[in-house]
Structure formats: C-alpha cells, structure tokens
Amino acid sequence: MKILITDPIHEEAIKILKELGDVVVATDLSREELLKEIEDTDILVVRSGTKVDRELIERGKRLKIIGRAGVGVDNIDVEAATERGIIVVNAPDASSISVAELTIGLMLAAARNIVQANNSVKRGEWNRKKFKGIELYGKTLGVVGLGRIGQQVVKRAKAFGMNIIAYDPYVSKEFAESLGVKLVDDLNKLCELSDVITLHVPLTPKTKNMIGEEQIKRMKEGAIIVNCARGGLIDEKALYEALKNKKIRAAALDVFEEEPPKNNPLLELENLICTPHLGASTEEAQRAAGTIVAEQIKKIVNGELAENIVNMPNLPAEVLGKIKPYMVLAELLGNIVMQVLDGSVKRVEVIYYGNLSKENTDLINRALLKGLLSPILLAGVNLVNAPILAKNRGIEFIESKSNDTRYGNAIKVVAEANGKSFSLVGSISNNKPIILEIEGYEVNFIPESVVLIIRHIDKPGMIGKVGTILGEYGINIAEMQVGRKEPGGDSVMLIKLDHNVPEEVLKKIKEIENIKDAVVVKL
Numbered sequence: 148m149k150i151l152i153t154d155p156i157h158e159e160a161i162k163i164l165k166e167l168g169d170v171v172v173a174t175d176l177s178r179e180e181l182l183k184e185i186e187d188t189d190i191l192v193v194r195s196g197t198k199v200d201r202e203l204i205e206r207g208k209r210l211k212i213i214g215r216a217g218v219g220v221d222n223i224d225v226e227a228a229t230e231r232g233i234i235v236v237n238a239p240d241a242s243s244i245s246v247a248e249l250t251i252g253l254m255l256a257a258a259r260n261i262v263q264a265n266n267s268v269k270r271g272e273w274n275r276k277k278f279k280g281i282e283l284y285g286k287t288l289g290v291v292g293l294g295r296i297g298q299q300v301v302k303r304a305k306a307f308g309m310n311i312i313a314y315d316p317y318v319s320k321e322f323a324e325s326l327g328v329k330l331v332d333d334l335n336k337l338c339e340l341s342d343v344i345t346l347h348v349p350l351t352p353k354t355k356n357m358i359g360e361e362q363i364k365r366m367k368e369g370a371i372i373v374n375c376a377r378g379g380l381i382d383e384k385a386l387y388e389a390l391k392n393k394k395i396r397a398a399a400l401d402v403f404e405e406e407p408p409k410n411n412p413l414l415e416l417e418n419l420i421c422t423p424h425l426g427a428s429t430e431e432a433q434r435a436a437g438t439i440v441a442e443q444i445k446k447i448v449n450g451e452l453a454e455n456i457v458n459m460p461n462l463p464a465e466v467l468g469k470i471k472p473y474m475v476l477a478e479l480l481g482n483i484v485m486q487v488l489d490g491s492v493k494r495v496e497v498i499y500y501g502n503l504s505k506e507n508t509d510l511i512n513r514a515l516l517k518g519l520l521s522p523i524l525l526a527g528v529n530l531v532n533a534p535i536l537a538k539n540r541g542i543e544f545i546e547s548k549s550n551d552t553r554y555g556n557a558i559k560v561v562a563e564a565n566g567k568s569f570s571l572v573g574s575i576s577n578n579k580p581i582i583l584e585i586e587g588y589e590v591n592f593i594p595e596s597v598v599l600i601i602r603h604i605d606k607p608g609m610i611g612k613v614g615t616i617l618g619e620y621g622i623n624i625a626e627m628q629v630g631r632k633e634p635g636g637d638s639v640m641l642i643k644l645d646h647n648v649p650e651e652v653l654k655k656i657k658e659i660e661n662i663k664d665a666v667v668v669k670l
C-alpha cells in the first residue's frame with residue numbers, strides 16, 4: 148500500500164503511517180509530478196498546501212483515503228472524493244488552542260503596534276510617541292463563529308477583561324451565555340458594537356467576503372480586525388481602503404485570499420500586520436494533527452469506524468458504540484434483501500423500532516445501502532458513497548421511525564424489485580445480528596455462512612424432502628427453522644448450511660411439490 152505525504156507533517160505521524168504501508172514523503176512536487184505520483188497511491192496525506200482537486204482525485208485510481216493533517220478541507224474537493232467513495236478524514240480539534248493563542252497574540256500586537264515598533268527599533272529608531280497603542284481591557288470583542296477556536300478565544304479574552312459578543316446563527320443564546328458571551332443576531336450589529344473583531348468561521352459560499360464594504364462602514368472608527376480563519380472571509384479591497392484611510396486602526400491577518408499573497412497591496416500598509424498561515428504551526432498542534440489523522444487512517448485501514456470522517460456524519464464515540472452493532476445488522480439485512488430479490492431494486496423502506504428510533508440513524512442507513520449494493524457492484528461501495536450510488540441507480544430510500552416496542556430495538560427493511568417485494572426484521576442478540584421476522588413470519592435465526600430461504604406450503608414431509616436432497620449432495624445442515632402463521636398455510640424455511648448449494652441442487656429443491664421458491668444467500 149502506497150501512502151503519499153505531500154505537505155510537511157510531524158515525524159510521529161509518519162512513524163504510525165509506516166506501520167501501514169510504504170510511505171513516500173514528497174513535499175516539493177510540481178503539479179505534473181503530483182499527478183504522476185497519485186496514480187499508484189492508496190492513501191494521500193496533506194495539509195493546506197496541496198490542492199486536491201477533481202483532476203487529482205480522478206487520476207488516483209487506487210486512492211481510498213485522503214488524510215488532512217489539520218482542520219480545513221477547503222483545499223480538497225470533498226464532493227469529487229465522495230463520488231468515488233474516497234474517505235476524507237481530518238483532525239478538527241488538533242490546533243484550536245494554537246490558533247486561539249495566535250489570535251490573541253495578533254490582537255495584542257495590533258493594539259500595541261508591537262511589530263511596527265520592533266521593526267523601528269531594529270532600524271535604529273527610538274520613537275515612543277508614534278507607537279502609542281490601546282488597551283484591550285474594557286473593550287468589546289466581537290467573535291464571529293463560536294466553534295472550537297472561537298470558544299478558546301473567548302476564554303482567553305475574558306482574562307483580559309474584555310466584554311465579549313458573538314455572531315453565530317448556528318448556536319443558541321443559552322450556549323453563548325454559558326460561555327459568558329452575548330449573542331447578537333446580526334453580523335452588522337456585531338460590527339457596530341465591537342472594538343476588536345475576530346473571525347472563526349469556515350470559508351463557504353455563504354461566508355465568502357462576509358466582511359465587506361458595508362460591514363466595514365458599520366464598524367467603529369479605529370476598530371481592529373483579526374483573521375486567523377480563512378482568506379476570502381474579508382473583502383481584501385475593502386479592507387485595503389479602510390486601513391489606508393484609517394477607518395480601521397489595524398488589521399492582523401494569518402490568512403490571505405491567495406496564499407502566498409502575490410502583489411497584494413495590503414502588504415504595503417504599515418497598519419497591516421501578518422503571519423504566513425501559522426495558526427496551526429506549533430509543535431503541539433502539529434504533533435496532534437499528524438498523529439490524530441494517522442490514527443484515524445489506521446482505524447479505517449483496519450476496517451474500523453473513524454470518528455473524524457469528513458464525508459460521513461460524525462457521531463460522538465458513545466453514540467457510535469451504541470449504533471455500531473446495528474450498522475453490522477443493517478448491512479447484513481441489505482445484503483440478504485438484494486440476494487433474495489436479485490433484480491433492479493426500485494424502493495427500499497427502513498423502519499427503526501424501540502430506542503433505536505431515537506438515535507441518529509444516518510450511518511445505519513448508509514450501512515444498509517452498502518449491504519444492498521455490495522452484491523451487485525463489483526467494488527468500491529462504502530459508507531461514504533453508498534447513498535450517492537443508490538440515488539444514481541434510481542433507488543428510492545424511505546426511512547421512518549416507530550415507537551412500537553414489539554421487537555425491542557430492531558430494524559425492518561422492505562424492498563421492491565421487478566414487482567416483487569421482500570421484508571425482513573432484524574435485531575441484535577448477544578452482540579450478534581439476528582433475524583426476527585422474514586416476510587411477516589416470526590423466526591429467531593442467526594444469519595451467517597450460507598442460508599437457503601425456501602417459501603413453501605406447510606405440508607407434512609417438506610423438511611424431510613429438502614433434507615434428503617441436501618444430504619444426497621453432501622451438504623450439511625447447521626441449523627434450520629420454519630416460520631408459519633397457521634398449520635397448512637404459506638410458510639418460510641430458513642436453513643443454515645456448511646457448504647454452498649450448487650445450481651442443480653437448488654433446481655431439484657425448487658421442483659419439490661408445494662415449494663414456491665428457493666434462494667441461496669451467501670453471507
């Protein structure tokens with residue numbers, strides 16, 4: 148397995164990755180070299196320096212995982228990766244404290260002209276008047292984005308005696324209050340009220356240029372603005388004008404719209420201080436980002452669920468622990484359904500029962516679709532792309548939740564293909580998937596190995612006839628059960644076998660009088 152690392156990552160992370168495969172560290176590749184290297188790469192590990200676009204992803208025919216040793220995935224075409232079933236994984240918590248500390252550092256530097264004063268002294272000057280600053284104490288700090296980093300900034304700014312307000316439409320007033328922050332419901336209002344503004348939101352179409360001419364116009368005369376989030380959040384032209392005419396006292400940027408900045412007029416301004424995207428560049432953050440992402444990759448390679456997969460819902464470890472057995476069950480149910488229907492599935496309905504119906508079932512749905520598609524698609528179905536693949540094949544997927552407790556925590560799957568329908572109810576017993584109902588008939592059956600599913604009319608001797616044919620061909624029965632609603636009526640036989648059933652044996656079984664249908668399911 149080839150693991151290609153194209154940005155500098157911590158040596159501890161490289162050590163972990165070396166246990167998994169052949170690591171190639173190549174941090175100075177040209178675009179052409181990168182396009183060549185990716186062709187036989189299984190796992191790509193990057194930071195923000197490598198542009199992982201659609202072209203690169205499509206060239207990576209063997210690519211299965213893209214690891215981002217850091218937070219932002221805006222340099223990765225996650226959509227293109229998802230379509231190919233490539234898992235994108237990152238380390239979202241690794242650098243929050245480092246970025247918050249840099250933010251505070253830049254805020255202080257901007258308020259006290261530390262950078263300009265340092266440069267002046269080094270030039271041989273001693274100008275105490277020119278560099279008079281302002282205190283942060285008692286000033287209002289406007290935090291845009293109250294996520295991981297925003298919260299760390301709040302904690303630290305409180306120690307300076309700042310009054311903190313925040314704008315984040317996705318957090319509650321109560322949550323903000325618990326941090327000692329007053330939430331404002333409008334970005335313009337935050338701009339009007341703040342002495343210092345700091346940005347901690349992701350760059351999305353919605354947040355692009357969120358600080359523009361209008362917002363700057365609303366700001367207090369002499370406000371300070373800090374951006375340690377992403378270039379592109381601030382309209383750099385508007386910022387340039389405001390810094391030049393001193394409407395804004397100072398700006399401190401760790402990030403630029405184009406990195407590294409080329410011919411950017413902002414760099415000529417005395418009241419603009421900056422760092423070259425250093426937010427996460429500390430020993431601690433780099434060790435954490437690298438090792439977290441390497442451990443996540445290790446989990447995925449070992450077939451375990453990783454917590455930080457970007458193109459799948461992320462659930463807290465304790466929730467994941469609870470639903471994991473049901474993911475195994477759902478995948479199994481989907482697999483059985485497809486093998487039984489053996490046709491073009493048009494519609495799949497899943498119903499969750501018991502306490503399971505209260506959980507986030509997205510991952511279970513994905514597992515079900517993965518199980519459903521695996522028997523018919525040669526390769527490449529995984530939890531990431533299963534919903535897209537199902538949609539592309541025109542499969543209608545319907546999920547509902549029931550508070551009916553008759554099965555306990557259970558999953559019912561009803562699917563239709565070529566005018567035929569098939570249903571199964573499954574649950575977990577002693578940590579193992581179990582079938583509780585098949586086509587409405589109650590059973591209690593652990594599905595594994597090879598299962599022969601027979602629909603028949605309940606007549607004396609049916610089991611014997613099937614058993615005799617299997618015996619003639621040396622096929623051993625490990626377990627068998629019959630589900631029926633009434634004696635003499637339609638019934639279902641479930642037979643677990645130690646060996647596969649050849650076509651001719653299946654044909655003979657189907658020819659037995661009163662047998663309506665027989666299918667072999669391999670698990």
Ligand SMILES: NC(=O)c1ccc[n+]([C@@H]2O[C@H](COP(=O)([O-])OP(=O)(O)OC[C@H]3O[C@@H](n4cnc5c(N)ncnc54)[C@H](O)[C@@H]3O)[C@@H](O)[C@H]2O)c1
Nearest residue numbers: 218219292293294295296315317347348349375376426427
């Ligand atoms: N400078 C660096 O080296 C560096 C390092 C790490 C992260 N970052 C960047 O910092 C930013 C924040 O990272 P984080 O880990 O705190 O992210 P996060 O996901 O934990 O928090 C983002 C917050 O922004 C809020 N938000 C989203 N859209 C918003 C909008 N339109 N208006 C207001 N709030 C909105 C969300 O509700 C969330 O609370 C990201 O852009 C990330 O890429 C930069």
Ligand SMILES: O=C(O)[C@H](O)COP(=O)(O)O
Nearest residue numbers: 194195196217218219427
């Ligand atoms: O999103 C991030 O993690 C930061 O922007 C840091 O990027 P870097 O890993 O390239 O330093």
